Amino acid sequence: MFNLTLEQINESNAIHTTTEIHQQPAVWQELVTDLFEQQESYKTFLDSIYIKHPTVRVILTGAGTSAFVGDTLVPELARQNQQNIQFESIPTTDIVSNPTAYLFKDTPTILVSFARSGNSPESVATVTLGQEIVTDFYQVVITCNKDGQLAKNIQGDDKSITLLMPEKANDQSLAMTSSFTSMTIAAYMLFTENVFTKDVAHQIIDSAEQLMGKIGAPIDEVLEFDFERIVYLGSGLLAQLSHEAALKMLELSGGQVVAIHESSLGFRHGPKSILTDKSAVVLFMSQDPYTRKYDLDILRELAAVQSGMKIIVLTETNDEEVEKLADWVISVNAGTEPISNDFHLALLYVVFAQALALKKSIQLGITPDNPSPDGAISRVVKGVTIYDYKE
Template sequence: MFHLSKQELQKGLAGHTAQEIYQQPEVWKESLSIFEERKEEIYNFLNSIYIKHEKVRVILTGAGTSAFAGDILVPELQKQDQGNIQFEAIATTDIVSNPTNYLFKDTPTILVSFARSGNSPESLAAVKLATDIIDHFYQVNITCNPQGKLVINTKNNENSLTILTPEKAHDQGFAMTSSFTSMMVICYLVFSKDATANEKLQTVIANGERLVEDLVSAIEEVLSHDMERIVYLGSGSLGQFAHEAALKMLELSAGKVVAVHESSLGFRHGPKSILNDKSIVVLFMSQDAYTRKYDMDMLKELSGEPKDIKTVVLTETADEEIKKYANWAVVVNSSKQLLGNDFYLSLLYALFVQTLALKKSIQLGITPDNPSPDGSVNRVVQGVTIYPI
């Protein structure tokens, strides 16, 4: 698996993280089945809210990777549903520190909580604050842990709905991988108006099964470059996905690789100063023809830099122009069925960025399952004091 030795694949070294990255296509398939089994119940719950209120606010929330899941989903969900539902992504860390900026008494609100453990203090505090402040408050918990406090606290609550991810998505490694993508898949299915979602996800799954076998050779070529800094770029939803990509590298390299993110257009406005001769730029190419023009312009600009910058471009389909300007071009969709939006692409791009971070961690002599043995950061956040409002 990922050209790792038997020793490296031991649990507690890289074994949990490697398996949790590798298994994702299977986990997506199970997530789709979970949704199909509960679809009627889910729609009944949501429709009972929608018919009560002229307008409903849906806040996607979480902390860290769980927050980024909402950031990635909201642009696509809002584009699909421009009626009486307003989608927003607000991190629990923002809600807890500034509740009156984000929670409004007279606005009917569904809080969608993404949670791997369901025990993070900010997740629990955000729910408590919303319950106290908002008159018409509803919850959808999308979580990996049936024993988490988020689930236990909402049992028998008719205004709450819990959807559990597949059991194997409850990552045991430090970094969120299966949990992240499976929660996004379920949330997309719950709120999307995309009538082809099932079919498109089957295409994503088939490509994912191929990619987990094929990506590692390209990644090893990339890592042969003496990299100290890595920049992830994208536009729209993929610009938000770049945030998660940078966090994965930062987490699994224990901060030894400087990892930043920016939008393709925003990169020129100062952040480009970070580039030096030991930099790699990973560009997430949009499938949207209009957006793609801006991504391509950035790629062309980077290829003309005097510094020895290496570029990796992830793209849905093969493109001769990308091959001309990029050092490495990674095609994620080998089927004839185009995916149609950048959310689907983000799932396949996630396999690359997670595996890249895993392999870089091992290259640096770090233990990916526990990259911070000194406890400076933890799998479930610690040290948070929640103050009464």
């Protein structure tokens, strides 16, 4: 897997992380097969809410990586729905500390909770606050753990539904990988106005399978460059995805690699000052012709910088100009049909970011399954005090 032998994986204490990244195409296949069978009942639940209220607010929420699921989805879901549904992404960590800034009594709200374990204190507290503050309050729990508190709390509640991810998506590693992509796909299939067909699913899954088999070698080439800083860039929802990509590097390198994210246009406005001769820049290239112009502009600007910095570009298909400007180009579409939107590309791009962080972790001598042995961060966050709320 990723040009790593089983011996190397075991010696590096990386078996969970490596397996959980590599298994994603198979997990996605299991997930979409299950969701195609249940999609109608889920849509009926949502339609009953939409019909009842003139406008409905849908808050996508979670903490850390789970929050980035919503960040990545909202631009695409908001673009598709121009009617009575308002999509927002708000982390539980913001809602818990400032509930009245985000939860409104007279606004019908569907709270979509993303959770690997379902036991994070902020996630459980956010639900409690929603129930206390919002009059017409509904829940969708998208989780990888059927035994988690979030899933248990809504059993028997006819104003709530649970979407349970395949068992393998409940990552045992500290870093969330297959849990992130699985929950992202599940929410997209639930809320998309476009038809997520079996053909589209097959195209993405097939491309992911082929990407898993080929990215080990280019990642090894990238790692010959001893970068100490990494910047992830993208536009639109790919800018949001870059937050998750940067977090994977930060987590799996134990903080030894400084990792930031920004939009392609926003990078010039201050964050560009982070670049040094020991920097790597990863650009998530949009497939949208208009948006792509802005991605190309920042690529040209970065390529013109006279320094030791290196540039990696993720793109749908091979592009002659991109090949000339970047140090490494990785195309992700293995099929003959074009990928229809940046959301589908995001599922493929994040696989590269996960695998790069994994191999950088091993290179640094860190154990990817537990890159924080001192307990600074943990699989389920600890040390959070939840205070009673009185309206």
